[in-house]
Amino acid sequence: MRPIRWGALALACVVVVAAATIQPAQGQGRPGPRVIVSAYPRDFRNLDPAHIPGSPDYQIAMNVFSGLVRYKRDSVDVEPDLAERWRVSPNGRVYTFFLRRGVQFHGGYGELTSQDVKYSLERILNPATRSRYRASLSIIETIETVDPYTVRITLKAPSASFLAGALAFRPGYIVSQKAVEQLGDRFTFAPIGSGPFRFVSYTPRQELVLEAFPRYFRGAPQVRRVVWKVVPEESVAGLALQKGEINHMIVRDPQVYRQLQRDPNIGMTATPTTGWWEFTMNTRRRPLDDVRVRRALAHTVDRDTFTRTVLEGLGSPAYSVIPPGMIGHTDDVEKYPRNVQRARQLLAEAGYPSGFRINVVYEPSEYAELIATALQQWFREAGVDLQLVRLEAGAWTARRQSGDYDITISGTTRFDPDQFLTEQFHSESFPPGGNQSYYGAIDHLIEAQRTAINARERARILVEIQKKVALDVPFVPLFNPVYVTAYSKNQKGHAANTAHWMTRFEFVTFE
Amino acid sequence: MRYLVHRLLVTIPTVLGVITLAFVLIHIAPGDPAELVLGDYIGVTPEVLAEVRERLGVDRPLGVQYVTYVSRVARGDLGRSFRTNQLVLAEIAGQAPFTVLLTLAGVLVAVFVGVPAGIVAAVRRNTPADYATMTVAMVWLSSPSFWFGILLIYVFAYRLGWFPVFGAGTWGDWRSLALHLVLPAAAIGVRSAALIARMTRSALLEVLGQDYVRTARAKGLADAAVLLRHALRNAAIPVLTIVGLDIAYLLGGAVVTETVFSRPGLGKLVVDAIYARDYPMVQGAIMVFAVSILLVNLLVDLSYAVVDPRVRYA
Numbered sequence A: 001m002r003p004i005r006w007g008a009l010a011l012a013c014v015v016v017v018a019a020a021t022i023q024p025a026q027g028q029g030r031p032g033p034r035v036i037v038s039a040y041p042r043d044f045r046n047l048d049p050a051h052i053p054g055s056p057d058y059q060i061a062m063n064v065f066s067g068l069v070r071y072k073r074d075s076v077d078v079e080p081d082l083a084e085r086w087r088v089s090p091n092g093r094v095y096t097f098f099l100r101r102g103v104q105f106h107g108g109y110g111e112l113t114s115q116d117v118k119y120s121l122e123r124i125l126n127p128a129t130r131s132r133y134r135a136s137l138s139i140i141e142t143i144e145t146v147d148p149y150t151v152r153i154t155l156k157a158p159s160a161s162f163l164a165g166a167l168a169f170r171p172g173y174i175v176s177q178k179a180v181e182q183l184g185d186r187f188t189f190a191p192i193g194s195g196p197f198r199f200v201s202y203t204p205r206q207e208l209v210l211e212a213f214p215r216y217f218r219g220a221p222q223v224r225r226v227v228w229k230v231v232p233e234e235s236v237a238g239l240a241l242q243k244g245e246i247n248h249m250i251v252r253d254p255q256v257y258r259q260l261q262r263d264p265n266i267g268m269t270a271t272p273t274t275g276w277w278e279f280t281m282n283t284r285r286r287p288l289d290d291v292r293v294r295r296a297l298a299h300t301v302d303r304d305t306f307t308r309t310v311l312e313g314l315g316s317p318a319y320s321v322i323p324p325g326m327i328g329h330t331d332d333v334e335k336y337p338r339n340v341q342r343a344r345q346l347l348a349e350a351g352y353p354s355g356f357r358i359n360v361v362y363e364p365s366e367y368a369e370l371i372a373t374a375l376q377q378w379f380r381e382a383g384v385d386l387q388l389v390r391l392e393a394g395a396w397t398a399r400r401q402s403g404d405y406d407i408t409i410s411g412t413t414r415f416d417p418d419q420f421l422t423e424q425f426h427s428e429s430f431p432p433g434g435n436q437s438y439y440g441a442i443d444h445l446i447e448a449q450r451t452a453i454n455a456r457e458r459a460r461i462l463v464e465i466q467k468k469v470a471l472d473v474p475f476v477p478l479f480n481p482v483y484v485t486a487y488s489k490n491q492k493g494h495a496a497n498t499a500h501w502m503t504r505f506e507f508v509t510f511e
Numbered sequence B: 001m002r003y004l005v006h007r008l009l010v011t012i013p014t015v016l017g018v019i020t021l022a023f024v025l026i027h028i029a030p031g032d033p034a035e036l037v038l039g040d041y042i043g044v045t046p047e048v049l050a051e052v053r054e055r056l057g058v059d060r061p062l063g064v065q066y067v068t069y070v071s072r073v074a075r076g077d078l079g080r081s082f083r084t085n086q087l088v089l090a091e092i093a094g095q096a097p098f099t100v101l102l103t104l105a106g107v108l109v110a111v112f113v114g115v116p117a118g119i120v121a122a123v124r125r126n127t128p129a130d131y132a133t134m135t136v137a138m139v140w141l142s143s144p145s146f147w148f149g150i151l152l153i154y155v156f157a158y159r160l161g162w163f164p165v166f167g168a169g170t171w172g173d174w175r176s177l178a179l180h181l182v183l184p185a186a187a188i189g190v191r192s193a194a195l196i197a198r199m200t201r202s203a204l205l206e207v208l209g210q211d212y213v214r215t216a217r218a219k220g221l222a223d224a225a226v227l228l229r230h231a232l233r234n235a236a237i238p239v240l241t242i243v244g245l246d247i248a249y250l251l252g253g254a255v256v257t258e259t260v261f262s263r264p265g266l267g268k269l270v271v272d273a274i275y276a277r278d279y280p281m282v283q284g285a286i287m288v289f290a291v292s293i294l295l296v297n298l299l300v301d302l303s304y305a306v307v308d309p310r311v312r313y314a
Helices: A001-023 A055-063 A113-124 A162-169 A178-189 A234-243 A254-261 A291-300 A303-310 A342-347 A370-382 A393-401 A419-425 A442-450 A455-472 B001-027 B035-039 B046-056 B060-075 B089-121 B127-143 B145-161 B173-208 B211-216 B222-249 B256-258 B267-276 B279-307
Strands: A035-039 A069-071 A078-080 A085-090 A096-101 A138-146 A150-155 A196-204 A207-212 A225-230 A246-253 A266-272 A275-281 A315-317 A357-362 A383-389 A407-413 A475-488
Touching: A055 A196, A055 A207, A055 A225, A069 A162, A078 A085, A078 A162, A113 A138, A113 A178, A162 A357, A234 A246, A234 A254, A234 A475, A234 B145, A246 A254, A254 A266, A254 A383, A254 A455, A254 A475, A275 A370, A275 B267, A291 A342, A291 A370, A303 A315, A303 A370, A357 A370, A357 A393, A370 A383, A393 B035, A393 B267, A419 A442, A419 A455, A442 A455, B001 B060, B001 B089, B001 B279, B035 B046, B060 B279, B089 B127, B089 B173, B089 B267, B089 B279, B127 B173, B145 B173, B145 B256, B173 B222, B173 B256, B211 B222, B222 B279, B256 B267, B267 B279
Parallel strands: A035 A225, A035 A246, A357 A383, A357 A407
Antiparallel strands: A069 A078, A085 A096, A096 A150, A138 A150, A196 A207, A207 A225, A246 A475, A266 A475, A275 A407, A275 A475, A315 A475
C-alpha cells in the first residue's frame, strides 16, 4: 500500500508549502450582526472607474465611490452627491458645481477637493488612460477649479444627458488623485473613493470585502461589512442562502426564484429595472431588409406567455425602446400584437408565402438561450425556419464586428436614453460599433434630443424616436427584466432599485 | 540518475511544442480580445478598441507576437493577463494550491474507495457483492459530475448540514479547509474510484490465479496476508497507471467541480481565460499544465520501480 502513504505525505507537504506561501484571506466570510455576505456569479476584474468592464465591478464601485451627482434611491433621476448644488448657464453649456466641505477619501488620502474632480474627469479624457468611457465625457470642453470647493465644467454644446448619462454613471466617480498617483497599477484592486464603504481586500475568484467608512459624509452606514462571495452556480447560491451561509443574493434564474419564494425565512424584493432584452434584425440582410418581413416576425412574438411562464414573472412585457422609468418613455407605440395569421399575410405580401430560413447568432448568457428557443418556436408558426447559432463570447465578438448574423439577442441596463440611442441606433455606430441592425433613420432625432435643453422638448423628441423605431422595427423589445434580491428576513431597506442589477448597501438596515 | 536527467531534458522540446500549439490554437480561434477586455461594450469607440489592441500587443503580426512571447517565456516572464492586468504566473500560483489540494484529496478518495471495492469484488467474484460493487461503479462512472455535485451539496450540505454549501475555506484554518474539501473531493474522487475498482478487480483476478499465490497459500499464510502482501502488490502497476493518468487529468482542472462548489482553481481560471481570449493566461496555464503532467508521468514511472523491484531504469 505504499503509493497511498506517498499520497498522504505529498498532500501534507503541499498543504504546508501552500500555507506558508499564501496570504490568508482577510475577510471573515460569515453572516453576522450587520454583516452582509452576498453571492455574486462572476469574479471581479477592474474596480477603477475609468475601466469598469461590467456589472460585477460596477456593483463594487457604486458602493465605494461618490460622484458630483448620483441616482436617487428609487429612480434614475439625479440628486446631489459630492456637489451640494449646481448652476447651469442659460445657454446650457456651463455647469458650476459647489462641493460639500470636509469630504474625506478612504485610507487617509485626505479631503476631496475640486482638484480631484478635475483630475478624475480629465484622466478619463486623456487618451493615455485608454478609458472606454472617453466618448461619454467627450462633450466636455474645459474643467476649471474656481476654488477648492467650486468646479466649473464647460461643454462644447448643451447636453441633456450630461448629469444622468455621464456624471452619475461610471465615468463620473471621483478618485483621489494622490491615491491614483501613488498606487499606480495597484489602484485596480485598491480603489480609493469617498463613498459609504471602503475597500478592504480582494481574493481572486473567492471574495471581495468592503467595510463601512466611518467618516462617510452622510454618516457611516448601518451595514458594518459586505463580503461578496464568487458563486458561479445560482442554484448553489440559493441553497447557501436558505442554509444561512450567505444572507443576500441576486436572483436571475426563474427556478431559483420559485424555490426561494417558498421559504418563509427569505425576503425578496422585485423591482422593474431600466433595462431590456430584445432581438435585433440585421436590416442589411435579405429578407430582413424588407420592413414587412420584420413586422411579420414581430407579430409572432408572445411576450405575455413568455414573461409569465418562462420567466416566472422575472420580467414585464416591453414594447418601446425606452424602458419605463426613463425620461420620455411611452408605451403608445405600434405593438404588433401576437397574430400569426397577420404575420403569414405580411410574409406573403413580401413575396415569402412559404417562409424562409435565417439564423440567430448569440452568446448564450443569462436569458439569451431562453429567448432564442422561444423565437425559434414563434417564427416556425409563421413558416420561418430559425437556425440557432450559439457562440461563446470570443467567437461572438468576431461575428458581431463583421455584421455576420441575421438576428442577434442582447440585454442591457442603462440610465439615460442618450447612452444607448447613440450607440445602438446612430449610423456612426454601425459594427464594429453597437448598432447591430444597421438602422440609420433617426440620426437627426438622436442629435436633437441630445442638445435639447428643455426636458419637455427632449421628451417630445424621445417619444417621436420610440414611435419611429417601432414602425421600422429594426429592434424588437421583449421584456424589461425585474431586479430581484433575496435576503434573510432581518434586513430591511432593499427598496425599489429601478436602475441596477445591484444593491447600494448604504440603504440597507437591520431589524 | 542519468535516466532522470535524460527524462528532464526531453521535457524542454515537449514544452516548446506545447507552447507553440497553444499559441497557434488560441490565435486561430475567432474573437477580439480588446472588445472582451472592455466589457459590456456600449459606448466604446473604434479608436478606443484600436488603442486597447495596441496596448495588448495583438495588433502586431503573429510571427512577431510569437517570437516576443517565446523569448519572454525563456526568461521566465509569462506576461500579464489581458483580463485583469495581473501577472500570469502570480495568478496561476494563487490558484494552483486549490487545484493541487483538490486533486490529491480526490485521488485519496479514489484509492481508498476504489482499491478495497476492487478487492472485495475480486475475492467474492461472481457473488452478489461483486455484482453490487461493479454496478455501483458503473453508475458512478456514467453519472455527470455536475449532477452528482449538486446532489452531494443538496444532501450533505443543505439537508444534513454536515458541510458548507460552497467555497474553499481559508488558508491557515485546517478545519475549514478540510470541511470545504470533503464534498468536492468526493465528487471528483468517486468517478476515479469506480475506474480504479474495476481495474483492481481485473488485475487481482489475473494475479490470484497464478502459481506464486498458490505457493503462498500452500505455505500456510492467512488469506489476508496473501492478498495484501503478495497479490495486491503485483496488481498495483495497472492501478498506479490509472492513478497517474488521473492526477494528470485533474491537475488540468476539474472545471465542473470547481464551478459547482464555487472553488477557485486552475480549471476555471483557464476556461475563463479562453472565453476572454486572454492569450497570455491561456498560454501560461497550458504550459504549466504540460510541465506538471510531464512531472507526474515521471513520478509514476519511477514509482513502478519502487512497487516492482524487477523494474529498473538505466
